[in-house]
Amino acid sequence: MRRRSGTLKHWWKRCRARSGARRAIRGQLLAADWPEVRTAYNRLRAAGLSDRQAVGRLVAVLERETDRMVDHWRPFDRAAYATDLAALS
Numbered sequence: 001m002r003r004r005s006g007t008l009k010h011w012w013k014r015c016r017a018r019s020g021a022r023r024a025i026r027g028q029l030l031a032a033d034w035p036e037v038r039t040a041y042n043r044l045r046a047a048g049l050s051d052r053q054a055v056g057r058l059v060a061v062l063e064r065e066t067d068r069m070v071d072h073w074r075p076f077d078r079a080a081y082a083t084d085l086a087a088l089s
Helices: 005-030 035-046 051-072 078-086
Strands: none
Touching: 005 035, 005 051, 035 051, 035 078, 051 078
16 A cells, blocks of 8 residues: 655645745735836736735745755845736736
């Protein structure tokens, strides 16, 4: 019989990471030095998305940039992050 604890452990790590990403996005929305995040959020909300949906899309962009950082061993690229945020719809 195959053990599923590895799957559950992976799921739990992803939930914790997503929770941290949500906190990071909320912090960026409150900070004055992240105007591109606020602009993307306002654009998503104006398009009819709920707060939760808009933040979820912002989290997806942040996670994509974080994955790129880890996969390519490079520092955070704010310009690429801003470009991805601008492309959100």
